[in-house]
Amino acid sequence: MIRVTEKTFDPGAELNAFQAAHTEAGALVSFTGIVRSKPDDPISALILECYPELAENELATIRQTAIERFSLIDAAIIHRHGRLVPGETIMMVLALAPHRRAAFDGAQFLMDYLKTDAPFWKQEETATGLRWVEAKPEDDDARARWAR
Amino acid sequence: MIRVTEKTFDPGAELNAFQAAHTEAGALVSFTGIVRSKPDDPISALILECYPELAENELATIRQTAIERFSLIDAAIIHRHGRLVPGETIMMVLALAPHRRAAFDGAQFLMDYLKTDAPFWKQEETATGLRWVEAKPEDDDARARWAR
């Protein structure tokens, strides 16, 4: 399952629905990304720009690659765009496998690829205006470790 | 939070409650272990024996060690014992951190230590009777990679 949406979603409900859809799994790993506001550098919102058609295509590819590579039973990616306030859930990935190692590897792979290949761009809303979040070189490094 | 219980629990509700309890986090990783029944080797139930006092102490230690080692904002472990049928949730760990790497490492550390150091023993109930689940040497290897 892939979902690119401007709507809020309920991470717990997604986790339960994903788990309930499969009976033969032993291990489920989820990652949830949450809007952060640091006390020493607060933000009032995070604004995510998106190229929705490309996001749908890329997330579907990333998901399929992860399923094949780690023999996952299933994987899901939910990613929001629009204006989100601190504490709101930005995105979630879910990876289901017979054993824990594949579930953890699958979820980390999904995250590492999503960080560099999913067309979302974050802008932080602060007291002094908007500022673009810079891409981190370590995100490219994290993705590169899966190269083979 | 540490919970050793014979009662069922709702993984989605636990995920949401854990997330809601903290405002400054950016990354939440959860692992859920689910009772598996393989079509070629089905089981009717998994029976978990437990030494509850020791489990409470060990899980508290593992949790505290993970929090300190990976600078987690919080961590939680829920582990059931008693008789569980396929599809039921056996246990869950949750790790909350500012960034994804620490959250993933923290959750994997919790799992690896829990597999070898938490006093639970699994028995599979099959058509031909009960059989003890054997400890896996790879669980010791997984734990050993955190040695330093």
Added chain:
Amino acid sequence: MKVLYFAWLRERLNRASDEVSPPPEVVTLADLVAWLRAQDEVLDHAMTNPAIFKLSRDARIVPWDTPIDGAREIAILPPMTGG
């Protein structure tokens, strides 16, 4: 053919897209980017470090040497910061 711009590139150009008709010598996406930069000083300056950008063709990320052929929609994508 439509060319889309995103995030700070869109902001610097002060527009989200262009409708363009490149000449026949523009064969690949790399050619298209070079041709667009030659016509727009702001775009040229914004893409001084071209290696950081990804390109998409009809909503698929593709290598820079991909032919534009009958592409409907090309996008120039600054480094992504999702997740």
Added chain:
Amino acid sequence: MKVLYFAWLRERLNRASDEVSPPPEVVTLADLVAWLRAQDEVLDHAMTNPAIFKLSRDARIVPWDTPIDGAREIAILPPMTGG
């Protein structure tokens, strides 16, 4: 002092615990295990490979060379299979 047995060890012994009063020369948990094995053939046989067992003292896992002192409850723990 109470000694607890778990899982297949409990099953092989056909009991979950023993109430024991070890002699003064039994100083460490390792001594206690040796003393128990000397008294019980089934336990002795079940613990042929002692390295796989962990021991706890008053509900804390401790090294085998830990003194038993005034311990209230010792447990012999086969390899764990939780998670």
